[in-house]
Amino acid sequence: MQWTLVVPLKPLAEAKSRLSDTAGDGLRPGLALAFAQDTVAAALECPAVRDVVVVTNDALAARELTSLGAGIVPDRPRGGLNAALAHAAATVGSARHAASVAALNADLPALRPAELARVLDTAAAFPRAFLADAAGVGTTLLAASRGRELRPFFGPGSRARHRASGAVELCLDAVHSVRQDVDTGNDLRAALALGVGPRTAAVAARLLMSEQ
Numbered sequence: 001m002q003w004t005l006v007v008p009l010k011p012l013a014e015a016k017s018r019l020s021d022t023a024g025d026g027l028r029p030g031l032a033l034a035f036a037q038d039t040v041a042a043a044l045e046c047p048a049v050r051d052v053v054v055v056t057n058d059a060l061a062a063r064e065l066t067s068l069g070a071g072i073v074p075d076r077p078r079g080g081l082n083a084a085l086a087h088a089a090a091t092v093g094s095a096r097h098a099a100s101v102a103a104l105n106a107d108l109p110a111l112r113p114a115e116l117a118r119v120l121d122t123a124a125a126f127p128r129a130f131l132a133d134a135a136g137v138g139t140t141l142l143a144a145s146r147g148r149e150l151r152p153f154f155g156p157g158s159r160a161r162h163r164a165s166g167a168v169e170l171c172l173d174a175v176h177s178v179r180q181d182v183d184t185g186n187d188l189r190a191a192l193a194l195g196v197g198p199r200t201a202a203v204a205a206r207l208l209m210s211e212q
């Protein structure tokens with residue numbers, strides 16, 4: 001089965017506020033963009049992915065991610081993350097020959113295409129399914145098979161909320177790169193240990209230099 005991925009991305013100037021002690025205002029927007037670029041590039045290399053659509057109102061991010069091959073859906077004003085995802089999923093789901101739709105966070109800089117394929121292939125057996133994040137409290141991916149509504153409940157504690165909504169939790173080993181979102185300095189260190197994509201590696205190197 002081939003999937004359309006919907007990737008939400010806040011305006012870069014507002015993104016990754018929990019990384020403010022690790023990356024100052026000068027580097028943080030570039031770090032958030034690098035995470036999104038490495039996430040989208042890896043997703044586009046995944047054999048289970050037909051296309052990637054980023055829902056964002058950030059003009060620079062839209063330009064850079066389009067150049068990688070992503071489509072863009074403009075965000076809803078002030079609707080928040082779940083409204084943005086539901087809107088984008090409905091937009092791509094109503095297109096002719098729509099694929100199944102999955103929401104994937106934009107902060108997975110270590111994402112490996114083969115691991116993402118394993119997650120999506122497993123999700124295809126269920127109407128709605130999700131993958132918990134590395135911390136075990138959030139969600140990095142929520143999938144809805146063709147014709148099913150996504151019904152996203154992302155945000156703090158989303159693992160429990162997705163489970164309560166009836167989505168099936170995917171219990172898979174060896175898909176660390178799909179679980180490793182980066183919200184904090186410790187998450188960034190964990191992602192770097194897994195091996196990040198080239199854009200995140202470049203910004204992380206500048207971060208280390210600026211610390212010296």
Ligand SMILES: Nc1nc2c(ncn2[C@@H]2O[C@H](COP(=O)(O)OP(=O)(O)OP(=O)(O)O)[C@@H](O)[C@H]2O)c(=O)[nH]1
Nearest residue numbers: 008009010015016017018055056075080081084106
């Ligand atoms: N399009 C869109 N994306 C959002 C919105 N809110 C959050 N996101 C994205 O959803 C994912 C998870 O978001 P959060 O953890 O809330 O925000 P973050 O920027 O990653 O980190 P913090 O600022 O530290 O909370 C990231 O990919 C965000 O860019 C929104 O209102 N619209």
Ligand SMILES: C=C(OP(=O)(O)O)C(=O)O
Nearest residue numbers: 138139154155156158183
């Ligand atoms: C929005 C989520 O991610 P984060 O951990 O980035 O807050 C979530 O886990 O539902």
